[in-house]
Amino acid sequence: xxxxxxxxxxxxxxxxxxxxxxxxxxxxKEHENEDVAFELGGRNLPVSVIVPTLALTVLGAxxxxxxxxxxxFMGAAAMWFGLANAxxxxxxxxxxxxxxxxxxxxxxxxxxxxxxxxxxxIAVSCTMAGAIFxxxxxxxxxxxxxxxxxxxxxxxxxxxxxxxxxxxYVIFAGMKEVGWINxxxxxxxxxxxxxxxxxxxxxxxxxxxxxxxxxxxxLDQAQMLTIFGSAEIMxxxxxxxxxxxxxxxPASQLILQVTMSAKSEAxxxxxxxxxxxxxxxxxxxxxxxxxxxxxxxxxxxxxxxxAAPSMLIEMLPPWLSVMLISSFLAxxxxxxxxxxxxxxxxxxxxxxxxxxxxxxxxxxxxKITRLAIIVLAAIAVAVATSLPPILAAIPWLLSWLxxxxxxxxxxxxxxxxxxxxxxxxxSGWLINMLWSFSPLAQWLNMEKIPNAYAVLAVTVVVGIVTxxxxxxxxxxxxxxxTTANATN
Amino acid sequence: xxxxxxxxxxxxxxxxxxxxxxxxxxxxxxDSK
Numbered sequence: 001x002x003x004x005x006x007x008x009x010x011x012x013x014x015x016x017x018x019x020x021x022x023x024x025x026x027x028x029k030e031h032e033n034e035d036v037a038f039e040l041g042g043r044n045l046p047v048s049v050i051v052p053t054l055a056l057t058v059l060g061a062x063x064x065x066x067x068x069x070x071x072x073f074m075g076a077a078a079m080w081f082g083l084a085n086a087x088x089x090x091x092x093x094x095x096x097x098x099x100x101x102x103x104x105x106x107x108x109x110x111x112x113x114x115x116x117x118x119x120x121x122i123a124v125s126c127t128m129a130g131a132i133f134x135x136x137x138x139x140x141x142x143x144x145x146x147x148x149x150x151x152x153x154x155x156x157x158x159x160x161x162x163x164x165x166x167x168x169y170v171i172f173a174g175m176k177e178v179g180w181i182n183x184x185x186x187x188x189x190x191x192x193x194x195x196x197x198x199x200x201x202x203x204x205x206x207x208x209x210x211x212x213x214x215x216x217x218x219l220d221q222a223q224m225l226t227i228f229g230s231a232e233i234m235x236x237x238x239x240x241x242x243x244x245x246x247x248x249x250p251a252s253q254l255i256l257q258v259t260m261s262a263k264s265e266a267x268x269x270x271x272x273x274x275x276x277x278x279x280x281x282x283x284x285x286x287x288x289x290x291x292x293x294x295x296x297x298x299x300x301x302x303x304x305x306x307a308a309p310s311m312l313i314e315m316l317p318p319w320l321s322v323m324l325i326s327s328f329l330a331x332x333x334x335x336x337x338x339x340x341x342x343x344x345x346x347x348x349x350x351x352x353x354x355x356x357x358x359x360x361x362x363x364x365x366x367k368i369t370r371l372a373i374i375v376l377a378a379i380a381v382a383v384a385t386s387l388p389p390i391l392a393a394i395p396w397l398l399s400w401l402x403x404x405x406x407x408x409x410x411x412x413x414x415x416x417x418x419x420x421x422x423x424x425x426x427s428g429w430l431i432n433m434l435w436s437f438s439p440l441a442q443w444l445n446m447e448k449i450p451n452a453y454a455v456l457a458v459t460v461v462v463g464i465v466t467x468x469x470x471x472x473x474x475x476x477x478x479x480x481x482t483t484a485n486a487t488n
Numbered sequence: 489x490x491x492x493x494x495x496x497x498x499x500x501x502x503x504x505x506x507x508x509x510x511x512x513x514x515x516x517x518x519d520s521k
Contacts, residue, residue, distance in 0.1 A: 076493050083500050090508040094515070197490065209489040225489050227496045272508055280501045284494050291489070 005313070006151050008322040009329060013165050020180045021172035036106050038174035038366035039345045040261040043104075047270050049179035052186035053258045053334070054092070054275040058085045058249060059282055060135075060335030061142020062394055064328050065305075067283055071290030072304035075216070075224025078290075080238040082283025083227075084245035086276045089255075093272035096250040096405075097259030099412055099477075101268055106260065108253045108404065109350045115411035115476055116421040118354075123425060124404055125350040129343035131400040132254050133376060136339035138393055140166070140377075140384040142332050149309045150325060156385050162329075163381035166336035171370055175261045178337045185330035186278060192323040193285040196316055200292060203315045209288070215295035224291065236448065241395070244452030248398040251405035253342040282331075340380075344372035396436055399451040403428030403459045410467055410475070417472025424466060428459040 036043065045053075063082060070078035105111045108128060113121035143162025144155035151158070170178050205211045216224045223229050229238075249255055259268045286308075293299045293307035302310055313321050348368040353360050360368070403425040410416070434440045435451045446454075473479065 076496075079493065079497055083497065083504075086501055087504050090504045094508045094511045201490070213489045225492060227493060227500075269512060272512075273505065276505060276508075277498075277501050280504075281494070281497060284490075284497050287493060288490050 003151070005318065005322060005325065006147070009150070009326045010161075010165075012322070012326045013329065013333070014168075016184055017165070017168050017177075017181060020184075021168070021177060024173035024177055024180065037176075037362065039106055039341070039349070039369055040257065041174065041176035041179060043261060044263050045176065045179050045261045045267070046263055047267050049176075049183055050258060050262050050267055050271045051274045051278065052182040053179045053338075054089055054255065054271055055278040056182045056186060056331055056334040057255055057258055057338045058089065058335070059279055059331050060139050061145075061332050062138075063282060064286055064331065065142055065145055066394075067286040068290040068293075068308040069304045071287045072294050072307070074233055074237065075221070075229060075291065076227045076287050077223075077229030077233045077238060079227040079283045079287055081241050081245075082286075083280055084242040085249065086280030087242065088245050088249035089276050089279055090272060091246060091250040092255055092259060093268055093275065096408060097256060097262075097268045098265050099408070100256040100260050101262055101265050103476075107346050107349050108251065108256055108408075109346060110354075112404075112407055112411070112421075115416045116407065116418045120407070120418065120421050120425070121350060121354070123422070124407070125346050127400055127425075127429065128253055128404060129346040131397050132252065132339050132342045132346075133380070134393065134397040135254070136336065136343070136376060137380045137383055138397075139332055139336045139339055140380040143329070143336065144384050146309075146325070146329055146332065149306070150313075159381050159384040162333070162336070163377050163384075165329075166333050166340065167374060167377045169333050170337040170341050171373060174341065174366070174369070175257065178334065178341065179258075179261070181330075182334050185327060185334065188323065189282075189327035189331060190278075192320065192327045193282070195320055196312065196324045197285055197288060199316050199320060200289065200311075204292070209292065212292050212295045216291070240450040240452060243456060244395045244398050244402075244450065247405050247452065247456055248401035251408050252401050253346055254338055257338070257342055257345060336377075340373045340376050341369070343376060344369045347372045396432070396451055399432045399455045400429060402452065402455045403463075406459045406463045410463060412477050413475045414478075415467045415472050415475055417467050417470040419470040420463065420466035420472060423470075424459055424463040427462045428455050431455055431458045 063085075067078050067081060070081065100108070100111060103111055103114065105114070107125075109121040109125040112124050140159050140163055141155070143166065144159030147153065147158030147162055148155045169181060201208050213225060216222060228234060262268045262271070289312065290308050293311040296311065299307040299311045312324060316324065348365050352368050353365055357364075406424060406428070407421050411421070432451055432455050435454045441447050441449065441454070
């Protein structure tokens with residue numbers, strides 16, 4: 001058990017979160033009547049805050065623990081998980097993120113109500129909040145594992161401490177708080193990753209990674225050292241993960257809440273240039289760490305889950321271990337914060353305010369959002385240990401969002417038909433359930449086809465056919481071309 | 489090893505950014521019409 005390490009990491013997180021919360025709370029008194037101050041930072045966040053928040057929101061437990069483990073089996077090709085998220089961020093910055101900011105909405109379901117009516121808003125609210133909550137439970141599991149590795153505690157206690165830190169990350173000032181903490185954590189993250197890679201190389205023979213290359217070459221596994229791996233990995237894993245992430249993440253509340261908070265559309269466009277590399281290159285460091293740990297006999301015998309974290313604690317000087325683990329924890333905490341803020345905002349705006357209290361003030365709605373964050377986080381902590389492994393669950397959860405992406409693209413740019421929307425989302429969601437929980441894939445002899453492919457295929461086919469047949473209106477931006485061209 | 493993986497990842501990210509840049513240019517052109 002490494003108590004000093006744990007105390008140092010917790011002190012860093014508490015000081016950073018506390019300092020920013022106090023600063024923002026003082027400032028907040030002047031801005032408390034701003035439009036959606038808590039949920040969207042008053043729609044006034046600058047590039048310096050949007051960049052790290054975009055990058056860190058889709059960089060969580062799977063990027064760290066998942067890539068450590070995946071690189072053990074498939075080598076550098078595991079990088080495609082990180083690259084898929086970077087590609088999704090690019091899609092957000094050139095399309096869905098701009099659309100969400102332009103329409104001046106607070107949630108994705110609210111955006112869909114403008115295209116398809118109330119029924120679709122409620123259906124998507126429930127499903128999207130559920131899918132993002134699912135990711136929150138997995139992030140909580142990740143927090144539990146990271147803290148348990150450091151301390152020797154059980155995962156449940158680690159998840160509880162992580163959950164408390166995660167709630168503190170967001171509860172004081174909402175989106176603004178998450179954004180500013182992310183700015184500091186992103187800087188810390190890259191400094192510590194670069195230093196850690198340097199120190200690990202110094203600890204290897206020849207002071208570089210040549211011994212790691214030799215290890216894999218001697219086993220005739222040179223393909224482990226390139227992100228292009230083997231043709232089979234490219235076709236099954238790489239393409240599968242790119243499809244699952246690129247066709248789901250850009251439509252999720254999780255990431256669009258960030259662009260809705262931006263000062264302007266130009267802020268979102270500018271953020272592209274830094275957010276994409278900041279997010280995408282993170283995986284390079286975790287893969288190098290994972291591959292190195294496997295090549296060293298003393299860590300190899302610990303297996304895929306423990307080798308890399310143990311190597312970091314043993315090979316790095318204590319001050320750098322504290323920095324690196326703090327930054328890993330921060331990456332997971334930032335995703336925890338956004339995955340709790342996202343469904344909480346959907347609950348307060350699309351369910352509570354829309355259905356039960358349409359005249360609720362901004363301050364009252366923010367209170368409901370805060371309450372929902374605490375309830376969601378508490379449930380996530382309670383169920384975190386009885387969940388499937390992080391990487392097995394994420395593609396299934398993301399597949400729920402693929403039909404929503406279709407509704408957004410079709411309704412804004414092509415044709416908005418209420419009946420088609422209902423049929424399309426129902427078909428997409430049904431096939432996701434059947435693919436996982438019935439022998440359908442087996443009957444079709446397609447067990448190796450991931451959920452994302454099946455959901456995407458059904459969504460596109462049903463979406464196109466029903467849009468052509470069912471009555472509907474022109475796409476929102478085709479009908480409102482002046483709005484489409486406005487605001488930079 | 490580090491630089492190979494870094495270079496390959498940078499290549500993919502670079503291609504993503506170039507495509508995004510072209511998409512933004514196309515949008516700007518369309519909007520200015």
